[in-house]
Amino acid sequence: MEKPSLEARYGTLHNGGMAAVSAFMIAAAVVHFASGSANAPTLSLNDPRFVLFGVLALALAYYIVLGVRRIADRAPQIAVDRDGILLGFGRNKRIAWQDVQWVRLRRLALRPQLQIGIAPQAFVAADLRLSLLNLDDSLRPIRGMPTAVLVRDNGLDTRAAAMLDAVRRFRPNLVQT
Numbered sequence: 001m002e003k004p005s006l007e008a009r010y011g012t013l014h015n016g017g018m019a020a021v022s023a024f025m026i027a028a029a030v031v032h033f034a035s036g037s038a039n040a041p042t043l044s045l046n047d048p049r050f051v052l053f054g055v056l057a058l059a060l061a062y063y064i065v066l067g068v069r070r071i072a073d074r075a076p077q078i079a080v081d082r083d084g085i086l087l088g089f090g091r092n093k094r095i096a097w098q099d100v101q102w103v104r105l106r107r108l109a110l111r112p113q114l115q116i117g118i119a120p121q122a123f124v125a126a127d128l129r130l131s132l133l134n135l136d137d138s139l140r141p142i143r144g145m146p147t148a149v150l151v152r153d154n155g156l157d158t159r160a161a162a163m164l165d166a167v168r169r170f171r172p173n174l175v176q177t
Helices: 012-034 049-074 121-125 160-170
Strands: 005-008 076-082 083-085 094-095 100-108 111-120 140-141 145-151
Touching: 012 049, 049 076, 083 145, 094 121, 100 160, 111 121, 121 145, 145 160
Parallel strands: none
Antiparallel strands: 005 076, 076 083, 083 094, 100 111, 111 145, 140 145
């Protein structure tokens, strides 16, 4: 009997909520200042308050676009099956089981995160384009571990613990505690 695979996609509620709250915050600021508030900034780049609110509005607009794009993207971002682990998040790279050295959960901040150790040659060949500065990316490098990645489940419809359980079903020897 074939073992069931796990697929984690972007969660509609989380990403839709992020977009809705961002849109609401922009609209609330516009309504507040348009209603003749004494604290309203002047529409000039010389007014630091206008520049500040403009930059904040751009940041919130980015999260609106990001949330809508993630809702529309129904491709799996993580897939664990008999062939290995698929890492999505715009990369869509499959790591075969023979190239996975270990998998574990580590608590970072409030929630557990899935960590995956990859063989050095497979890590280089995958070209995952990891960045320490990309704050909204769910696939990150792990400091001090040059060939390991961290998968954050924020915004996904599946928790990291369920991802670890899926790995345990296919390759229990790779799971570290």
